[in-house]
Amino acid sequence: MSRFLFSAGVLRLATLACALALGGPARAGLPAPEAHLLEGARHFREGRFGAALIEFRVADRLGAPGPARWYASAALVKLGRHEEAVAGFAEAAAAHPAGRDGLLDFYRAVALHESRLYLQADGVLAGIAAVGPRVAEQIAELRARIAKIFAAPPERATIDWYHARARAAREAARPALAGAFAAEALALAARRADGYRAEEAREVMGSVAHGSEASRP
């Protein structure tokens, strides 16, 4: 037992020492993961979203997966990689729910919206509180836009589209995304009297519930 503890302790210390030594942007007084998060935040602020994404992913590898995955997903939104961001936010929320924040939820809603997951975007937007007046205004505007397209029940061809996307995502080994498209199909089916393909959507959601895309490049 003591040998195991000793090995685990040595491994952790060695990892920390390497991280501090090789941490690149590490600053005096800041551990390596935090230094990378801070560097990523600076890149993000300056609009260098690709560089920010790299820093957040390095921080994740060095042991700060909680905030790093949320921030990396926000960077993906700014890079226009919305479907990756949808999967990233879903995994961050499942693994580190404490990292959730009103601003990050706004970015998540944008990723959902741009992936045409409108009902899920509206659900996230509805739950956002404690943001500044400018973002609050944007939330109201986005919800109004979404409300307009649901004035009438969705057509069958629309629900078919979501099922097709869920199938494609599943075939591409992207379970989180497949689950998101299936969830949207289910929410749309609930807006029709006939509940078109609702059971099928539930089955897809159940089958991909435990998948992960965290290791995708």
Add this chain to the structure above:
Amino acid sequence: MGPLRTSIALLFLSSVADGATSTLPEVEVAMREALELHAALPLERPELPRLPAAPPPGRGPERPDRALAAGGEARRAAIDHAIEQAAEAAQDALASARERGAAATGRQVDADSDAAVGLGRAAETQGLVPPVPVWPAPGIPPSPAPPVP
């Protein structure tokens, strides 16, 4: 120091290392500022997507022979025009191949020339352009001229 004490000490140190991975207020503030700054509405107006309806069984894209069978001078003229354009393109490719062949005498012509020569030959076999002898053949060095008797 016995192994147990060593382990306890290392566990303490590793727990300090673990504690360092929680987000510092400095990071949170910087990231919050950055997120606020770049929060922006999507440009595109939302619209619900639709899966296009599949064509009924037995109906594929219209083929030229079917179009001809359906008749109509306009369609016939359009097809003739397309054939003329293809023949012109083949002639241009052949001319280009001749030029390149002349420049590349004694060495192998590149892949583009091969493709152009192939296209030109295809046009010849269809009778679209008169046949042109190719000498020397691509990739084969010219043989010495036959002795004059």
